[in-house]
Amino acid sequence: MDKLQPGRAPVYEMLEQYRLKGNISYHVPGHKNGEAYRSTVSAESAGYLTEVMRYDVTEITGTDDLHHPEGVIREAQELAADCYGAEESYMLVGGSTAGNLALILTVCPEPGRLLLLQRNVHKSVIHGLMLAGARAVFLEPQVDPGSGLAVAPSAETVQAALAAYPEAAGVLVTMPNYYGMGSDLAPLAQACHKSGVPLLVDEAHGAHYGQHPALPAGALAGGADGVVQSTHKMLTALTMGAMLHVQGPWLDRALLRQRLAMVQSSSPSYPVMASLDLARRLLHSSGAAVFTAGLAAVDILRRGLTALPRFGLLQPASLQQPLCGDAGAAGVNTPPLRGAAYETQDPFKAVIYDAAGVLGGFELQRRLEERGIVPEMSDDRHVVLAFSLGSKAEEAAALLAALQEIAAQTSLVAPQRGGTAAQAASYHNTEEDSLSPGDISTWNNFDIPAVSAPVQFSTRPVPTGETQSIALEASAGRLAAEMVIPYPPGIPLLYPGEHITESVLGRLLSLREGGAKFQACADPALQHIRVYNIQKGGEV
Known part of the structure; x- marks a missing residue:
C-alpha cells in the first residue's frame, strides 16, 4: 500500500466511480441501482432511496470485500487506524453490537471461559456472553455520589477480581456511559496487562474522543486493547456504521477477523461503509476545527x-x-x-x-x-x-x-x-451531595457484590414449562426467566436466572410508571413478568 492519503475516502470514491460508469447490472441487489423503482409508478414513493440505491453495490470486480479486504476497503481501514490511533481498525456494518460480539467470541473462544465485566453493560454484551457460552463475573460499578449515576468499576475492584479469578480471559468495561461520564482507563489497562489479559472497552458513545482538546482522551490512549466505537452516534456515519480498533499483543487478530466474519453479513452495506469512510475523512482533513x-x-x-x-x-x-x-x-x-x-x-x-x-x-x-x-x-x-x-x-x-x-x-x-x-433545588453535583442510587437511571444496577460469583450464560432457551407469568408487583424474591431491558440505553436490569430484589423491583415499577419503554420481555408494558417456577425445596 502506498503512503496513506488522509484526504482520500477510497470506498466512497469507488462508489462514485461505479455510479458514473453506468454499467449494466447483472448482479445483485435486485433493485438494479434503483431502476426497479425509477421505471415504475413507485418512483415517487421510493423517494430518496432510489438515489441511495445508485451506491448500493455488492462484492464485484473493483469493489473489494469487507471480509477479505485487498483494495479500497483495506485502504479505508488503514486510514481509519491512522486517524483514530489504532494499530488496526475494522469497519462494522452491524453497529457496535457486532464489535462487542466479535471481541467476546475472540477472548472466549470456547464455552466455559470466564470474562470479568461491569454489570451495567449493553444488551449486546450479554448476548455475546450467551453466544460464547461464557461465565461472567460481574463487577460493581462506582456510583457518583453527586448525581447517583453508575459509571465504571474502580481499579481496585478490577484488581481484586483479577486476583480472585486468575483464569479470567479479559476485562470488559463501558466508557463513557450513556451520560458522557468517564474516568481514567490507564489503571485498569495496567492491571489487565500485569495479569496477561486484554482490556476491552465498549466506547460506543466516544467515537469522537481524543479528536479535540475539549474532548476526553479515548480508550486507546488509555491503553485499551480492543475498542468498539459507534461512529454513527457521535460522529457522522450512517446508522449501523461503527468501528473496531485494536492495539497491542493481547488479542488474537486472526481469530478476531474470523469472528467478525461470523457476526457480520456476508453482503455488507457499501453505503454504510462509505459513510464510515467519509466520517473518517472529515476528521482526518479538518482536524479539531470540525x-x-x-x-x-x-x-x-x-x-x-x-x-x-x-x-x-x-x-x-x-x-x-x-x-x-x-x-x-x-x-x-x-x-x-x-x-x-x-x-x-x-x-x-x-x-x-x-x-x-x-x-x-x-x-x-x-x-x-x-x-x-x-x-x-x-x-x-x-x-x-x-x-x-x-x-x-x-x-x-x-x-x-x-x-x-x-x-x-x-x-x-x-x-x-x-x-x-x-x-x-439543593440537587447539584457537588462533593457534599450524596444521593441514593435508587430510582434514578436506566443505567444503574443494584444489589450486586463488588465481585460476583461466576454466572454461566448459554443460548439454551428457557423452557416455557419451567416458567410462569406473574404480576410485576409480586416478583420480589423470584428468579427472572426473561431479560428486562429499558430502552434506551439498552442496559438489561434483569437477565434470565437473576434474582429480583426489592430494590430492582422498585426500580422497574418506577420506570414503568414513568413511561419507560422495555425490550426483550414478553409484556412490554411490564404489568407482568416471567419468572421461574419455584420447585420443592426452593430450587429452580
Whole structure:
C-alpha cells in the first residue's frame, strides 16, 4: 500500500466511480441501482432511496470485500487506524453490537471461559456472553455520589477480581456511559496487562474522543486493547456504521477477523461503509476545527443555563467546568475530588435536570418534544441532549427558548418527585451531595457484590414449562426467566436466572410508571413478568 492519503475516502470514491460508469447490472441487489423503482409508478414513493440505491453495490470486480479486504476497503481501514490511533481498525456494518460480539467470541473462544465485566453493560454484551457460552463475573460499578449515576468499576475492584479469578480471559468495561461520564482507563489497562489479559472497552458513545482538546482522551490512549466505537452516534456515519480498533499483543487478530466474519453479513452495506469512510475523512482533513461549531452550540446552552437556574447541568464534582470557549475548558482530565466516581464529562452530552424538583426527566422530555426538541433519552431525573459536530447555534437557542417556556409554565406546580421544591433545588453535583442510587437511571444496577460469583450464560432457551407469568408487583424474591431491558440505553436490569430484589423491583415499577419503554420481555408494558417456577425445596 502506498503512503496513506488522509484526504482520500477510497470506498466512497469507488462508489462514485461505479455510479458514473453506468454499467449494466447483472448482479445483485435486485433493485438494479434503483431502476426497479425509477421505471415504475413507485418512483415517487421510493423517494430518496432510489438515489441511495445508485451506491448500493455488492462484492464485484473493483469493489473489494469487507471480509477479505485487498483494495479500497483495506485502504479505508488503514486510514481509519491512522486517524483514530489504532494499530488496526475494522469497519462494522452491524453497529457496535457486532464489535462487542466479535471481541467476546475472540477472548472466549470456547464455552466455559470466564470474562470479568461491569454489570451495567449493553444488551449486546450479554448476548455475546450467551453466544460464547461464557461465565461472567460481574463487577460493581462506582456510583457518583453527586448525581447517583453508575459509571465504571474502580481499579481496585478490577484488581481484586483479577486476583480472585486468575483464569479470567479479559476485562470488559463501558466508557463513557450513556451520560458522557468517564474516568481514567490507564489503571485498569495496567492491571489487565500485569495479569496477561486484554482490556476491552465498549466506547460506543466516544467515537469522537481524543479528536479535540475539549474532548476526553479515548480508550486507546488509555491503553485499551480492543475498542468498539459507534461512529454513527457521535460522529457522522450512517446508522449501523461503527468501528473496531485494536492495539497491542493481547488479542488474537486472526481469530478476531474470523469472528467478525461470523457476526457480520456476508453482503455488507457499501453505503454504510462509505459513510464510515467519509466520517473518517472529515476528521482526518479538518482536524479539531470540525468541532468548533458544535462546541459553540454547547456553549450557548451552558451560558443560557447560567441565566436560567431552574435547570441544572451535570458536571464532574471535581470541577464545575468553565465554558468550552474559556481558558482551561478542556478540563476533561482534571483530578477528581474525594469520593468522585468520574472525572470526565463529554461536552457534547448535555445532561440537564429540573433543579427545582418540579419535573422528572420523563416529563421534561415529553414537554421538550411537544416543542419540537427531541432528546436522546431521559431517566427519572435527567434528560440527555446529544450535541455533535453537526449542531448549530440557532438550534441551541431554540432549546433554551423551549426550556424558558417550560420553566414559566411550571413554576407554580407542586413537585412531581418527593420532597419540597426547596429541598429538590439543593440537587447539584457537588462533593457534599450524596444521593441514593435508587430510582434514578436506566443505567444503574443494584444489589450486586463488588465481585460476583461466576454466572454461566448459554443460548439454551428457557423452557416455557419451567416458567410462569406473574404480576410485576409480586416478583420480589423470584428468579427472572426473561431479560428486562429499558430502552434506551439498552442496559438489561434483569437477565434470565437473576434474582429480583426489592430494590430492582422498585426500580422497574418506577420506570414503568414513568413511561419507560422495555425490550426483550414478553409484556412490554411490564404489568407482568416471567419468572421461574419455584420447585420443592426452593430450587429452580
